[in-house]
Amino acid sequence: MGTNFVPPIFDSRDTIMTDRSRVHVIKRDDGWVVKKDGTSRATKKFTTKEEAIETATVYHKSGHDLVIHRNDGTIEDWARFRND
Amino acid sequence: MINNFQTNVFINCPFDDKYRSLLKPLLFTIRYCGLNPRIASERMDSSEVRLDKIIEIIKECQLSIHDLSRIKSSQADEYYRLNMPLEIGLDMGCKYFHGDAKYADKKLLILEGERFSIHKALSDLSGTDVKCHDQEAEKMVECVRTWFAEIGMIDVAGPNLIWDDYNIFNFALYEDCLKRGFKKSQIDKLSMPEFFAFLQNWMEAAE
Numbered sequence: 020m021g022t023n024f025v026p027p028i029f030d031s032r033d034t035i036m037t038d039r040s041r042v043h044v045i046k047r048d049d050g051w052v053v054k055k056d057g058t059s060r061a062t063k064k065f066t067t068k069e070e071a072i073e074t075a076t077v078y079h080k081s082g083h084d085l086v087i088h089r090n091d092g093t094i095e096d097w098a099r100f101r102n103d
Numbered sequence: 104m105i106n107n108f109q110t111n112v113f114i115n116c117p118f119d120d121k122y123r124s125l126l127k128p129l130l131f132t133i134r135y136c137g138l139n140p141r142i143a144s145e146r147m148d149s150s151e152v153r154l155d156k157i158i159e160i161i162k163e164c165q166l167s168i169h170d171l172s173r174i175k176s177s178q179a180d181e182y183y184r185l186n187m188p189l190e191i192g193l194d195m196g197c198k199y200f201h202g203d204a205k206y207a208d209k210k211l212l213i214l215e216g217e218r219f220s221i222h223k224a225l226s227d228l229s230g231t232d233v234k235c236h237d238q239e240a241e242k243m244v245e246c247v248r249t250w251f252a253e254i255g256m257i258d259v260a261g262p263n264l265i266w267d268d269y270n271i272f273n274f275a276l277y278e279d280c281l282k283r284g285f286k287k288s289q290i291d292k293l294s295m296p297e298f299f300a301f302l303q304n305w306m307e308a309a310e
Contacts, residue, residue: 043267046241047266061263086274088270088274090239091239091240092127092266092269092270093290093291097277
């Protein structure tokens with residue numbers, strides 16, 4: 020376990036699926052950060068969740084799924100990228 | 104994952120819905136750091152006597168984490184909770200009085216939700232290792248990994264990395280549950296055996 024750790028995603032048969040590109044909005048101390056899957060470092064820290072979502076939305080529009088986490092790490096929302 | 108005395112961690116904590124947001128990062132951090140969390144609800148067998156199961160787990164674990172943050176009653180006429188103080192007493196009794204010398208090496212972490220609250224309720228524990236998670240999941244990760252480092256696991260990952268991976272793990276669990284026919288509202292209430300099975304699979308795939 021360490022930096023650049025890319026987690027596997029399981030389907031119901033426990034087979035490993037191809038990882039899609041995602042960007043996460045994650046609580047950090049008294050602020051929020053944006054972190055892409057497979058990267059060791061998050062972006063700069065934002066004071067509010069809204070600011071972090073705003074930055075993450077830029078990544079979302081360029082082809083990433085957007086995953087917004089709650090304070091406790093669970094999932095608040097997941098917006099899949101659709102190439103319309 | 105090797106399951107033995109040195110790597111087993113007994114968890115003494117509440118198992119109600121309100122505590123789930125702290126129990127899940129606690130389980131994750133222990134497993135992430137290469138250890139094996141053991142809790143009384145790890146299997147659902149109604150024929151087992153709960154206290155017998157707890158004593159069996161205590162005897163199988165060198166490390167233990169006792170979260171005493173919820174022993175205080177929160178409203179009028181609510182009983183205070185004595186299971187956790189009872190179980191820390193059993194664990195300390197095993198450490199200090201068991202005839203087998205290996206139990207003298209048991210190491211205990213005590214968690215509280217409000218700084219210095221333990222010493223108001225259990226002043227006999229003054230001088231023991233107490234950490235405060237402030238009822239926050241992120242702080243829980245930091246408390247537990249810091250304690251592992253303090254007792255000699257100097258190569259454990261940093262708190263931010265574990266916390267970020269816990270968030271990413273939650274997404275993997277969320278996506279898997281949606282595929283298996285759970286509603287969003289049911290995912291956070293996933294049974295502990297199901298949660299733990301997914302955690303084991305996820306970690307084994309990463310190791």
